[in-house]
Amino acid sequence: MSSPGRTDEKPSSTRWPEILFMSTLAGFSMLLGFSATLAKTKKDCPKDFTKGMMASAELPESGTALAMRALGRGTLYAVGGFSIFCFAVWKAMGVKDLKEFRQRAGEALPRIPKSENPGRSDFESLRDFLQYCIDESEKSKKK
CATH class of the missing domain: 1.20.5 (Single alpha-helices involved in coiled-coils or other helix-helix interfaces)
Structure with missing residues (x-):
């Protein structure tokens, strides 16, 4: 792409x-x-x-075991939940392959217009960048 x-x-x-x-x-x-x-x-x-x-009388489960169990469950919930979400969107759109999905999603989502003046993107130093920000702020205040 x-x-x-x-x-x-x-x-x-x-x-x-x-x-x-x-x-x-x-x-x-x-x-x-x-x-x-x-x-x-x-x-x-x-x-x-x-x-x-280490597990003890105060703590029946060690912190390491608890953290590993939490990490495993969290990973399972995150991956599983997002997979179900993606599958539901896929079925709701009724597409057959990724190319068709991309095309239909592009039609459904709003277009982001390109700005005519994207501004400056090459700065020699942090000071140069901050001066540019100050200048742009002053320009917008004058308008």
Whole structure:
């Protein structure tokens, strides 16, 4: 699916390295964030951290087991619910394939008009961007 103004289209087979790179980057970022949060929690309150890791008389279920069960159920509900929603929309539209669905959805949804002056999008620094925002704000106040 190409954007109207794009001229640098690549075949879909050459996009796999890009997709793989971004997915790997996102995965490592999530893992690093989770690990950092876990390490900070363990450092701040080691007694409560170890108490939550193992089941005891006070807590019949460890925090890890509870979190895994909640994650599993949440994932099941989210994926299942969205799948049912998509299936219902698909059946309500009465389409046979994805191409027909895309065409019918495009006809049903309102068109977003292109703005004549999209504004500036290349800034050398944050200061340049903020100055542009101030200038645009002053222009709109004068109108």
